[in-house]
Amino acid sequence: MSEHPANRRRFKRIAFDARTELRQGEYIWPVKLIDLSLKGLLIEKPEPWLGIAEKTFYVDIHLSADVHIDMDVLLKHDDHGQLGFVCQHISLESIQRLRRLIELNLADEAELERELGALIEI
DSSP states (O other): OOOOGGGGOOSOOEEOOOEEEEEETTEEEEEEEEEEOSSEEEEEOOSSOOOOTTSOEEEEEESSSSOEEEEEEEEEEEETTEEEEEEEEEOHHHHHHHHHHHHHHHOOHHHHHHHHHHHHHO
16 A cells, blocks of 8 residues: 655645735746745636746745745646646755744744755755
8 A cells, every 4th residue: 555645745844824926937927825835835816827847946035024035946846726836946044944944833942953854954
């Protein structure tokens, strides 16, 4: 029997609500962020959806007026009105902000260190 993909996740997802924009080429979609991890994010699928799955997307998560987490992402799945993306590139500044955000939400430094170790292995 095969294990469900959610049970094999190596990265803890945190529910987080922040103003988020998804971009690809000339398209910009304001989206609802459902959750994020060190490796990616899950959003509600915007309408109309005109994204090209095989091409890179850019996501901008607004933590405050002047603090953002920006990353280049690829679409991994499109299920039940939700889109799951995996991070392809993130700046050092954005990964530091994401790490701090996850650290505050996990409340377990050992778990955060395990996730960072797993991220480096990928």
